Amino acid sequence: MATAAPLRSLEEEVTCSICLDYLRDPVTIDCGHVFCRSCTADICAALGARPACPLCKKPFKKENIRPVWQLASLVENIERLKVDKGRQLGDAAREQQDARLCERHREKLHYYCEDDGQLLCVLCRESREHKPHTAVLLEKAAQPHREKILNHLSILRRDRDKIQGCQAKGEADILAALQKLREQRQHVVAEFAQGHQFLREREQHLLDQLARLEQELAEGREKCQARGSGELARLALVISELEGKAQQPAAELMQVALTGREGRLLLL
Known part of the structure; x- marks a missing residue:
């Protein structure tokens, strides 16, 4: 850390x-x-x-x-x-x-008791307390929770890709618009260079307008980049957290589900 x-x-x-x-x-x-x-x-x-x-x-x-x-x-x-x-x-x-071992028998936890909502080792599974109950392997019990996390990861990654695509398209459109403005400015300079004072004043007026438009486009581009970067950073943080959760061992994942924290995570 x-x-x-x-x-x-x-x-x-x-x-x-x-x-x-x-x-x-x-x-x-x-x-x-x-x-x-x-x-x-x-x-x-x-x-x-x-x-x-x-x-x-x-x-x-x-x-x-x-x-x-x-x-x-x-x-x-x-x-x-x-x-x-x-x-x-x-x-x-x-x-x-x-x-992560059973506190009673110091054996690895392999099962999940659906009746009591507990993690069991092999000895707990065969005990009188749990033998009549429905017990499934931890990986099978954790699968629905893992699938929910993976579904949320898929949605977040899709949103991230959409933002990156929009950002790339916006960048290309702004660069093309800037290039067009520069070409127009060059054309205006060539046309009005041969004129009289009135035409030169008119040329300067048009150039000022183009400069303002160019500045507005540049400022809009910076704002677009800032918003996209902030949103990508937020999504990257959430994706990183969920990727970490998705890689957790089954026992730890089920322990999170039992304490109720997994439900709050899935509301992100």
């Missing part, structure tokens, strides 16, 4: 602000901002001869794009650290599963 916050902080430092994933083959542009090489290539393809940074809007030259090897190495180290951490958590969960 002590390393969770620093790890999250490092992950934020190596996250591409365009694709919201780890920086892959990171490169820096003229303004100093860093993106994935493929994301930078997408910007250049969308904006043509005059690409601009999506964060600060400053133009940059394609030939000035430079790789950032230090960040690439940092990404590899973070991913390796997360794999090691996942392995440690898996080992701890297995140890916890092995330690």
Whole structure:
């Protein structure tokens, strides 16, 4: 737990602000901002001869794009650290599963008594107290609860994919609109350069209007990104929690169901 916050902080430092994933083959542009090489290539393809940074809007030259090897190495180290951490958590969960024994007989719990709502070992199952009762294997008893969790995971993942799709489409539409505005501005400059003072004043007026429209589109894009990122973060947290629940041993899952906490989780 002590390393969770620093790890999250490092992950934020190596996250591409365009694709919201780890920086892959990171490169820096003229303004100093860093993106994935493929994301930078997408910007250049969308904006043509005059690409601009999506964060600060400053133009940059394609030939000035430079790789950032230090960040690439940092990404590899973070991913390796997360794999090691996942392995440690898996080992701890297995140890916890092995330690879950019957308090009376110190045997592993294999059954669930539907009459008494208790977890039973083999000796409890054959005792006079429980032998007349209906007892099923823990995995079978836990299956309905596991299925409910998996159904919720499926819904949340589908919602996440929809948000990512809408965000990608919105990004493409805004970039296309920005490109169209820039083309219109170039056309206006070429047409009015040959005119008189009245035409030059009219040109400036139209340019100001286009600049305002461009600013509004850029601001709308930033708001869209902020809302999408916030919602994705919330869904990622819920998905992570439910994935953890779905991987729990059957005994622990049934114990949660017996205490009533599972019902509250399924209301998320």
